[in-house]
Amino acid sequence: MKHPRASIQVALLLLAPAILAVLPLPPGTSEVVAGTSASQxxxxxxxxxxxxxxxxxxxxxxxxxxxxxxxxxxxxxxxxxxxxxxxxxxxxxxxxxxxxxxxxxxxxxxxxxxxxxxxxxxxxxxxxxxxxxxxxxxxxxxxxxxxxxxxxxxxxxxxxxxxxxxxxxxxxxxxxxxxxxxxxxxxxxxxxxxxxxxxxxxxxxxxxxxxxxxxxxxxxxxxxxxxxxxxxxxxxxxxxxxxxxxxxxxxxxxxxSTFSDLFLTYADEARAANQPVRARVVENFFSTASGACDWYSHYGNINEASVLEEIDVLSKLPATTRNFYIMDDGWGSDQICLYVNWSSWDPAKFPGGITACVAKAHAAGLKFVVWNRIGFAPTWVQQNHPDWVSASFSEPLKDSLFNLTKPEVQSYIAAVFDAWKAQGIDGLKVDFISYVAGSTWNAAAWSAGKTRTTYINLFLDILDREAARCNLTILLCGTPYGYPSLAKFPNLVASRVTGDSASQGTFLDWQVPTALMRSFWWARAFNHTPDPDAYDTRDSRSVLVTAATGGAVYYGNEYRNVKAGKALFTRDLRWDAPAVPDNVAYRGDLLACRGTWHGSPTAIMVNLGSTTEAWYIGGLPASCSVLDVVEMCTSGGVGGSYAISSAPGTFDMFIFFTGEAPFGALSCAVIAGIKIALVAGSIALLGIAGFLLVKKIHPSGFRIKAENNRGVLEHARSKGAWHG
Known part of the structure; x- marks a missing residue:
């Protein structure tokens, strides 16, 4: 609901990207600003x-x-x-x-x-x-x-x-x-x-x-x-x-005194301290594309027929809504990671290999991506080269790890990359990155110079080297957090940053700020496209989080039934380059981010708290209109600033524009008239002019833990001065 500027507000400035979102300090408060010179x-x-x-x-x-x-x-x-x-x-x-x-x-x-x-x-x-x-x-x-x-x-x-x-x-x-x-x-x-x-x-x-x-x-x-x-x-x-x-x-x-100043300065410092070990040569199609992943539709129970069928369905969506297809776990032997060899396909599932699947994907304009966990030794290696195996977990046949320090193992991995490239594969989803260090979590290995950190860095370097050599685009999954050295490996272009979403894609409360903050950090510090795991486009929060983070969009189990309008809507809710917001602020249960969408100032606000919060968005053009993305309707006559209130458990996205309304959206007055004409009930989605209007509905049980019930972009009532 919109209202005049209230006395208790959160400010979000939407000017040029170089200007960060801040709140004014109260009178009499000294200011410490990163980047100013000390007088003494x-x-x-x-x-x-x-x-x-x-x-x-x-x-x-x-x-x-x-x-x-x-x-x-x-x-x-x-x-x-x-x-x-x-x-x-x-x-x-x-x-x-x-x-x-x-x-x-x-x-x-x-x-x-x-x-x-x-x-x-x-x-x-x-x-x-x-x-x-x-x-x-x-x-x-x-x-x-x-x-x-x-x-x-x-x-x-x-x-x-x-x-x-x-x-x-x-x-x-x-x-x-x-x-x-x-x-x-x-x-x-x-x-x-x-x-x-x-x-x-x-x-x-x-x-x-x-x-x-x-x-x-x-x-x-x-x-x-x-x-x-x-x-x-x-x-x-x-x-x-x-x-x-x-x-x-x-x-x-x-x-x-500014959250984002500190965050961004540190990201710059971390990147500067970890210079790339080689040039980036791969195409990062994750940063400019949406795609489908078959994990949630099949859970590893895949074969040639299922992959061809899913590519066929995906290819019928508008070309701007899909650019890649991920064939997830299950192509080797079964859905529990039991693989004979990383360069061969289960003959019962893929009797002709994956040639037909790759050809169909390419004919549809899709990049073909294959899941793997190449840090683990397949059964052929265990049987023929047991000396290549570093250690095993509770199920040795499935979970034996490579000894990545051996030249023979690195040569084997290089040969597998060559085989994948020869079969036309465009990219890889490499899973269980942190697990490769399981065998080195002991004092003897560390004393020999193989700490967990050096071992993971070695694995990342091998992957980056082979990705560059074979021009294969890599999405990392299970990358350990807190490793600024990730910035050294520029050909590892994307990373999964949240765990599997609840209800196959519905974002839990804690996942919203987590996806937003990790994605912002990953993109800024490592120049990585974040993957916040927004599998289910039925959850509008996951759509907005994906838009807010510039993350890789999956359609997951929804892509079969995804409507063209919703798919286009999801694909087009992307920030302009570098495809991430230029500012994010977070204070426990309130978060906001700001960026540019098709040249227009854009803001996303999320209120996971228990009280209504007031915001104002400043620095706008003298005369513009606003698209309320959640309601998918427009209002004109905006000048300079815009005030809103966010009820508990709600999210808002606003695009400020001049000229023709984005998405062909209708005015809020027209939409209000249409809604009044509808039969009262639980209608959540209404198709108009080929696009979808999203009514504000929120999942039940929308609560978070008590320790997270704090403020966000500082508002005068509680904290006063801390900038967002």
Whole structure:
């Protein structure tokens, strides 16, 4: 429902892409803005007090009394003990530096112990009020780790110490896989593990922590018993010999008053720290296309006839609504991943191979994509080359893993890629990426130099190399979260970013912000097309989330019955290049994103909370019209700004345009008259002029967990100043 501008509002500016959506600070509030120059270098500095470290950025302490520590033992002294920065002798020096980020000061701290030295480097950049931290452990004798490296550990009162505790919240990506969610929780909440970027935010200032590298270790955060810790994941039993240094990953930290500024700056830093290992040569047809995947229509029970039939149905949709077809699991032997060889097809299901399927897809203008999990050894390899197998899970025949370090295994994978290319395949959906590291989650492998992180990076490098060599477009599935090194592999162009949707495509409440935030991050940091798993186009939320993220659209089990109007509608709800919104803001149960659609300012807002929220959209052309995408109707006479209210559990998408209405939509007045004429009832979809009008209906049980019931783009009633 539209209304005049209210006193309690959320602002979303829709000007040029370079201008981010912000809220005005209340009078008397100081502003810390990423990217402004500090007037005095000492405003950005490091202080030591009893070897506990305080980091000041922009003139305020953002981290106070932090320590660095790890637990270890030696062969001579097998009892575990702690190496802590506060219990050793520290030497402190600093020097001015200039690098790609600009001028700064590098602080070097050395802590001397009997069995090891710890070297800590913190570089502060006054121009951006940011800091980068990393550490190196120098063993003086062979040491065995009994805990992770606590790179930054402090009492939670030391995080933004000037900000009242009641106003602080933690926002983070939960766990390392696509089944985790994006959360915003009260500061009193226990957090067992969180992947970066992690945001500690108060009423007017936020502090972002994020890993810049993932060369050898994973970086995560915990908040337990009043203690906040950023740590490198090093498993107990990992051993490093004398003189064999152990270096941490690089940690970026930056305060600011704008959610998106911090998010985007960190994405730029992560990308800059992980330069591509080779040029991108493949076509990313996922970023410009919609497609069908047969998993939800067959669950692996596929054969040549079923694939040909589905391609035939898909080919009858308008050409602009479909560009690829994914043949999912089940082509090898059965739907439980039991495959004889990755370059051969089950003769009972595909007696002539897939030649006819590929030819039919290409004749219909479709790219043909094949599912696989090539990090696992098929039965032919297990029987003929058991030395290629690294380890097995509970079902060895199905779940044996390749030893990817062997040249013979890499040659086998290259031969399979050659076979796929020779058969006309255009792309691959490579599944279970993180599972290939299952065999390396042990201290012996890590001590031999094969940590989980190095192993996954090796797998990604192999895939990127073969994709570039054979010009095969790859969609990754099951990619572990929190790996900025993914930016190094430019030919892996798309990634699945959420788990299977409920009810075969209906987005659960937590999946909406998770899909939005992960997709935004994946696209910005890695230049990847996100796949938010919007299988079922009956759920309008999944359609809008896919539009909001620029994600790969699947029709899934719906594509057989999808109407041309809805398919075109889904395909055309795409941002202009780079096909992702230029701004996203999130505050627990409210989120918004802004971008450009066919040259027109566009905004999407989602209210997963329990109260009605007011928004205004500013920076609009002096005279324009608005298309309410959810209602699929237009209103004219919009000038400068536009005010709306969002009821609990609703979503809205608005396109501001001049000239002819997009989608051939009718005016809201006409639509209102049509609706009045309809028989009252549960009519949800009405076809007019070849397009679909979407009535606002929402699934029952539309609730989320209590810890997510917070605000989003800050509104004056609750938080006041934090920008969206």
């Amino acid at each position: 270098t000492p405003a950005d500095r490091i202080e030591l007090d009893g070897n506990a470290m305080t980091i000041l950025l922009g003139g305020q302490a953002v981290v106070a009394n932090a320590t660095i520590s790890f637990d270890f033992h030696t062969q001579a002294k097998p009892t575990p003990r702690s190496f802590s920065s506060t219990s050793t002798v520290g030497t402190f020096t600093n020097q001015s530096i200039v690098d790609a980020r600009g001028s700064g000061t590098r602080y070097s701290i050395r802590y001397d112990g009997a069995d090891a030295r710890l070297h800590v480097t913190v570089t502060v950049y006054p121009g951006s009020h940011a800091a980068m931290l990393n550490a190196t452990i120098e063993p003086l004798t062979s040491i065995t780790f009994d805990s992770r490296l606590h790179l930054l550990s402090l009492d939670d009162s030391g995080l933004l110490p000037a900000v009242p505790r009641a106003g602080i919240r933690l926002s983070y990506f939960e766990s390392d896989n696509i089944w985790g969610s994006y959360k915003a929780v009260d500061f009193s909440t226990t957090v067992w593990w969180a992947r970066t970027p992690i945001l500690v935010d108060g009423p007017s200032t936020g502090l972002l922590f994020g890993a810049l590298t993932s060369e050898k270790w994973e970086l995560e955060a915990t908040h337990l018993s009043g203690r906040f810790t950023i740590e490198n994941v090093i498993i107990g039993g990992y051993t490093s010999g004398a003189g064999v240094n152990v270096s941490s990953e690089q940690l970026w930290m930056q305060p600011g």
